[in-house]
Amino acid sequence: xxxxxxxFFQTLNAPQRMLLQKEERMLEGKSSRGKYIRIIADIGSQLxxxxxxxxxxxxxxxxxxxxQAQDVAFSQFYANQLYLNPALAGSARCPRVTLNYRxxxxxxxxxxVTYSASYDQYVDxxxxxxxxxxxxxxxxxxxxxxxxxxxxxxxxxxxDRNISFKAGMQxxxxxxxxxxxxxxxxxxxxxxxxxxxxxxxxxxEAPVNKLDFSAGGLLFTQTFxxxxxxxxxxxxxxxxFKSAESRLPRKYTAHAGAVIPLDNTNxxxxxxxxxxxxxRQGEFNHLNLGLYLNKGPITGGVWYRWDDxxxxxxxxxxxxxxxxxxxxxxxxxxxxxxxxxxxxSVTLLLPCKQKRRKFKMMRCPQF
Numbered sequence: 001x002x003x004x005x006x007x008f009f010q011t012l013n014a015p016q017r018m019l020l021q022k023e024e025r026m027l028e029g030k031s032s033r034g035k036y037i038r039i040i041a042d043i044g045s046q047l048x049x050x051x052x053x054x055x056x057x058x059x060x061x062x063x064x065x066x067x068q069a070q071d072v073a074f075s076q077f078y079a080n081q082l083y084l085n086p087a088l089a090g091s092a093r094c095p096r097v098t099l100n101y102r103x104x105x106x107x108x109x110x111x112x113v114t115y116s117a118s119y120d121q122y123v124d125x126x127x128x129x130x131x132x133x134x135x136x137x138x139x140x141x142x143x144x145x146x147x148x149x150x151x152x153x154x155x156x157x158x159x160d161r162n163i164s165f166k167a168g169m170q171x172x173x174x175x176x177x178x179x180x181x182x183x184x185x186x187x188x189x190x191x192x193x194x195x196x197x198x199x200x201x202x203x204x205e206a207p208v209n210k211l212d213f214s215a216g217g218l219l220f221t222q223t224f225x226x227x228x229x230x231x232x233x234x235x236x237x238x239x240x241f242k243s244a245e246s247r248l249p250r251k252y253t254a255h256a257g258a259v260i261p262l263d264n265t266n267x268x269x270x271x272x273x274x275x276x277x278x279x280r281q282g283e284f285n286h287l288n289l290g291l292y293l294n295k296g297p298i299t300g301g302v303w304y305r306w307d308d309x310x311x312x313x314x315x316x317x318x319x320x321x322x323x324x325x326x327x328x329x330x331x332x333x334x335x336x337x338x339x340x341x342x343x344x345s346v347t348l349l350l351p352c353k354q355k356r357r358k359f360k361m362m363r364c365p366q367f
Contacts, residue, residue: 069238069248070284071231072114072137074102075303075311075326077255077277077288078365079345082118082133082152084277085229085253087168087216089154090122090129091362094352100345105330107339113138120152121352128155128166143182148174154218156360162221164360170214170231176238177207210236212248220362226256249282259363262295270295273365292365299324299367308332309341315367322347324367 074080080100081088100116120131130153137146154168185199216229231251239246257275261267273292279285290303290311297318303311310331315324328341345367 069246070281071251072102072135073279073286074100074114074116075305075309075328075341075343076100076313076324076345076367079315079322079324079347079367080116080118082120082131082150083116083135084255085168085216085218085227086131086152086170086214087154087166087218087227087229089120089131089152089168090156091166091364092120092349093122093361095119095121095350097348097350098345099347100343102341102343104328104341105338106342107337111140122156126153127157128153141182142179144176144178146174146176148172158360164220164362166218166220168216168218170216172212172214173210174212175207175209178204178240180204204240208238208240210238212236216253218362220364222363223260224256224258225362225364227254229253251279251281254278257364259365275365292367299365301326301365301367313367317366320349320351322349322366326367
């Protein structure tokens with residue numbers, strides 16, 4: 001219901017309509033619901049004030065549709081490893097602190113901004129890695145905000161001299177809220193002066209507070225890795241209304257890649273790394289194909305998110321520090337008006353004592 005209230009508001013303000021084009025694009029082509037949303041939005045930008053009542057009725061007619069949410073999608077997949085797969089916790093062995101920032105579609109007046117921070121390390125006594133991650137996601141001008149904190153553990157075992165396996169689990173607590181004061185409704189409109197009246201709509205009952213659980217696995221050698229993760233195992237109900245149900249769909253992630261040295265006699269001199277990541281959440285699918293080139297302290301990369309975006313990346317890395325910047329060029333029907341997406345990552349690798357037992361480190365991209 002909240003989605004359609006916001007949609008109704010934006011059909012009255014053409015420059016702000018684009019805030020919901022993300023939801024329109026995700027639904028378009030996947031089911032008839034997306035077509036209904038686009039029809040409502042297009043009608044709203046063309047009708048005169050005397051027809052606004054009809055628009056509101058059309059929006060209400062869609063309230064019973066089962067809409068599905070979607071997780072934030074980062075473009076620097078391996079610069080935010082704990083978000084990709086909980087089995088990657090402790091993969092660097094020494095303590096690692098990672099900060100991520102993503103600004104999606106800054107060309108739209110009300111954009112999508114996400115912050116993420118994580119810490120992880122390998123613990124000999126636990127035979128695995130531990131990690132903690134927190135993130136904050138803001139949609140629009142803060143109309144909808146999500147805060148989450150997660151803890152994870154990844155057990156590691158050597159299957160033979162060359163192959164190792166990691167199994168990870170994750171428990172999360174998140175809060176999702178909506179700022180009712182930023183919403184505008186039809187009963188606030190004056191035909192001459194615009195939005196001047198208070199609304200008679202009843203505010204939502206309370207923010208959503210939920211527990212969430214995820215799991216993942218990872219198989220790797222010195223040159224190859226393949227992983228699988230399932231997030232939101234129990235699909236928590238995150239509806240803002242007690243009388244309604246809106247479950248967060250389970251997200252499946254499959255990822256694989258290889259690190260191929262440019263010179264076998266000196267593997268540290270440089271490498272290329274082809275990668276593939278496939279994600280499915282409800283009716284939404286993302287296929288990502290990428291290639292990294294590492295030479296000395298510099299990394300360059302390019303990803304293609306199928307029918308959505310072309311991603312360019314550059315990174316600088318040392319033994320203690322990593323910095324990455326990526327830019328998404330939108331290739332979908334949204335075009336250049338979104339001004340793409342910007343993403344920044346900073347990673348600090350802290351020193352640690354020499355390992356007491358044999359530890360096989362996974363070689364994978366750093367951004």
